[in-house]
Amino acid sequence: MNEARSSQRLPEDEGMERGRVLVVDEVRHTAYLMRFQLERAGYQVEVESDGDEVRARVEEFEPHAVILDVVLPGRSGLELCRELRRDFPDLRIMIHTGQGFESRRDESGWADADAHFTKPMSPQRLLRRLEALGVQPRIGAPVD
Numbered sequence: 001m002n003e004a005r006s007s008q009r010l011p012e013d014e015g016m017e018r019g020r021v022l023v024v025d026e027v028r029h030t031a032y033l034m035r036f037q038l039e040r041a042g043y044q045v046e047v048e049s050d051g052d053e054v055r056a057r058v059e060e061f062e063p064h065a066v067i068l069d070v071v072l073p074g075r076s077g078l079e080l081c082r083e084l085r086r087d088f089p090d091l092r093i094m095i096h097t098g099q100g101f102e103s104r105r106d107e108s109g110w111a112d113a114d115a116h117f118t119k120p121m122s123p124q125r126l127l128r129r130l131e132a133l134g135v136q137p138r139i140g141a142p143v144d
Contacts, residue, residue: 018044019135022063024054024080025096026072030119034067037123042137043130051075058088065092065135068113085112092133096121 021038025031026049035045048057052074058066066084068077081093095113115129 018042019065019130019137020044020046020061020063021130021135022046022048022054022057022061022066024048024051024066024072024077025069026050027069030069034126037126038130041123041127043135049073051077051080054080055083055087058084058091063091065094065130065133067094067096070095070097081112092130092135094129094133 019042021043023031023034023038023045025034025047028047028049031047031049035047038045046057046061046063048054049072051072054066054068054072054075068081070077072080077095077097081095084091084093092115093113094115094117096117096119098119114133117125117129121129
């Protein structure tokens with residue numbers, strides 16, 4: 001299911017590409033909270049809730065990073081992580097999951113992710129994780 005897309009441009013964005021992030025979570029509140037936090041920091045963000053639609057969204061949106069929930073309708077986040085890593089080797093992938101699922105990190109797919117975190121995560125920590133993976137709010141922007 002395709003969700004509403006962000007086309008908001010900030011005046012200081014002129015001539016500078018914004019870092020693109022695809023947030024994938026079946027819980028709309030969680031996905032839109034992350035979207036709000038990332039957009040406030042300057043990222044361009046799209047949201048997807050259906051695991052079967054993720055690959056098409058990646059091909060269309062061309063994100064610099066994907067934040068994947070483990071549990072999704074359709075295909076699992078771990079299965080998607082393996083596929084995206086294979087087919088888009090430069091894509092930064094973060095896996096996130098609810099409390100209690102962190103014990104599943106020995107399953108295939110976790111190792112293909114660049115980062116893992118347990119929900120909820122503070123906005124500051126989420127931004128630091130993305131920046132540590134080299135995904136900046138504005139491509140070419142100086143790092144504070």
